[in-house]
Amino acid sequence: MNIIPYHELRKISPEKARELIRKVFEANNKNISKTAKILGVSRHTVRRAVYGPVEDKSRKPKTCPKKLSSELENLIIQEAKKTGFRYRRLSLYLFRKYGVKISENTIKSILKRNSVPRKTRKTKKGERSLYDYESLIPFSEFQLDTKHLLDKESLPKEVYEHMIKYNLPCYEWNMIDVATRTRFTAYSYELSSTFGFMFITLVVLWLRTHNVRNPIRIRLDNGAEFCGGSEKKLKEWNEMLSFLGVELNPIPPKAKHLMGIIENSHRADDEYFLMIHAERCITKDEFMTRAQKWQDTWNFYRPHNGKGMNGRTPFEKFRDSKILVSSHVFQFPTLLLEDLLKKVGTFYSLFCNKLGGKYVFTTCHLQDCLYLHETYNSINKYNY
Structure with missing residues (x-):
């Protein structure tokens, strides 16, 4: 009888071999x-083929102590x-989010x-760098933008529903220093150019108060919350802010x-703030407290691998630059702009009417503008 060897047939089909x-x-x-003896196999193999199933048995282990539970998977x-x-x-x-450490x-x-x-x-590959990162002076080049927290595209659906249910802030205002990646943040329920001018002036006053003396150049988009593409408004804002050494560059x-x-x-x-912490806040104050902690984490502890950072945190990059600026500049309080508006007005009051064709800056309200550091001192729980 012409028989194909068992081991060759098994490579083709285990079922046919049995x-x-x-x-x-x-x-x-x-x-x-x-x-x-005829097939050149063991007697155990014969018994397995005759009295067992034709198909191969599963090689899955019966017990696996280190396997994750189905719920966790x-x-x-x-x-x-x-x-x-x-x-x-x-x-x-x-x-x-869950405190569960799982291997990558x-x-x-x-x-x-x-x-x-x-x-x-x-x-896109092969694009030029936006800045000469190695030669940038800290707190000289900034990018300014707003973020709509309820855009319904970036976060899970339940996060948006929670934020709407508990009436949490809708907009985030950010200014980021290109050289060190230091961020200055505020929040609001509305988006308007009044808040835009307030936020710019607030951050600049904070920088000047902490001994930032170099010219400041701010890159921003053409949103309605800023100059809205209006050459007239841009010129007016630049004239008013020129006293503080600021240039807006849309x-x-x-x-x-x-x-x-x-x-x-x-x-x-x-990814690291709203997805995790927004659902844990049921009041505006809780949200602002967590926002303050997130900004402090960003500025002091979060390493950055972007150009010119080399894995350093913003505070480490600032410290390595050895510029004569107070380190307390990193403790910028995260504020709600509506609350600030009730306290000090629109900040336009800082600029008197034109004298001789130029805006004149008055310091009569400067202490009121900087009250926020003391008011929100309870938020800053860390000593750096």
Whole structure:
């Protein structure tokens, strides 16, 4: 009888190989030893093929003490689909939100095994740097922008519903120093040019109070909360702010890539602050307290790997620059602009009427403007 060797047939099909054993077994009066000798296999293999199933048995271990529970694995899959994070960022996210520390390799295996799709982003290569980062003086170049917290695109649906239910602030105002990545933040319920001018003046007064003496150049977009593309308003604002050594520099239309640094910081707000902490706040004060802690974490503890940073925190980059600026500049209080408006007005009162064709700055309200450091001193719980 012309028989294909068992081991060669098994490489093709394990089921066919066991059927062959059964045929030879029946042809030899069900003699296990003779069947094993003919096919060149062990008697155990013959018994397995004759009395067991034709298919291969599962090689899955019966016990796996180190395997994650199904509940935890489902949580990883759920958060991966909701956030779009991959294994590295998802590992940090789970630790920050739930206090669960899971290996990146474990998360990577789970995502691969469950075929969780990854979000792709188009990037342009070969572009020039926006600044000469190595030669920048700290607190000389800034980017200014606002973030709509309820844009309903960046965060999970339940976060938006929670923020609307408890009437948390709707807008975030950010100014970021390009050289050190230091951020100055405020919040509001409305978006208007009044708040835009207030926020710019507030940050600049804070910088000047802490011995920042160099000219300040602020890059901003053409939103209605700033100059809104109006040459007249831009000229007026620049005239008023020129006394403080400030120049506003709007970007051209549709050139959002020029605001890349602050846009990236907004993405970090979504991933490390709003996604995790917004649902834990049920009052405005709780939200502002957590916002203050997030800004302090950003400025003092969060390392940055962008150009010119080399893994340093903003405070470490500032310290390495050895400029004669007070380190308390990093303790900028995170404020609600509506509260500030009730206390000191629109900040236009700081600028008197034109004298001789120029705006004149008055310091009569300067102490009122800087009251906020004492008012919100309870928020600043850290001593640096």
